[in-house]
Amino acid sequence: MLNWEDRRLMVKVAKLYYFDGWTQQQIANKHNVSRPVISKLLNTAKKEGIVEIYIKDETSHTVDLEQQLEKKYGLNEVIVVSTAGFAPEMAKRQLGQTAASYVSKSLTNIxxxxxxxxxxxxSLVEEYPYERRSDIHIVPIVGGMGSDYVYLHSNQLSFNLAQKMNASCSYLYAPAMVESQDLRERLVSSKDIAFVLEEGRNVDMAVVGLGNPYKSSTMEKIGYLDEQDLASLRKAGVVGDISSKFFDAVGEEVDHPLNNQVIGLxxxxIRKIPKVIGIVEGSYKLESIEAALQGGYLNVLITDDRTAQELVED
Known part of the structure; x- marks a missing residue:
């Protein structure tokens, strides 16, 4: 049990340290004791409830979620974006802004x-700042050609991001998905395509999205998947895709004809790339995200707070 004098000293030391900004050494000099004595007094003050420390900021909740997810899935980093009250398009834009800022800051030695x-x-490319990164080369890791939704294709994104960065880029002159495995094999053995795919295998870092083929699927919207394909994928146990490659509930790439028609890594x-940043929002993708994390495809996850909360609770 602490006596009145001990408590008084603790309060005095805590006020100097937490409110007046004194260092532990300055407080020790004032009271003619060693610095470890002050350190011990501050620790005891916390244990006894004389001092309570809490972070009063709206980002505190998202930081908690980040730490829990990093621990749960063994990720290098998680960034949770607060999108509460945002319309879907604004939420995606907010995520794009955060991802753009993160990628820009992560380019040292890349x-x-x-x-x-x-x-x-x-969204990431649209929100990316204009900067000078002429030493960086951008590579599409999946095919990207077609007349519809051109702005979503990897070649277009590569080109637009290269322009923002003042960087160079390659083009993968092939669709993401072709009609047959035979055609795919002929295309990937052609010199130009083989060269860009090899560049893709050797990138230092990659940014990927994550899809749920059954809901709000870009692949269905563009016309790569029809109802029959979706039924077939469901039957094969597919829960999600990265770069148009489908995986099951434990994150394993499924043995399915459609996977053999994709031109890309x-x-x-993808798992072997040193740093893979997954940017994904929407809790309807929850099962897809969990499976991708179990598969070990991502080192960094950037997502919204609602999805993060559900990942933590699941």
């Missing part, structure tokens, strides 16, 4: 950056 395709990555090749 010589090549891989990019997939989709509406979330479009395999999931195993």
């Amino acid at each position: 010589k090549s950056l891989g990019i997939s395709w989709g509406s979330t990555l479009l 395999t999931l195993d090749e």
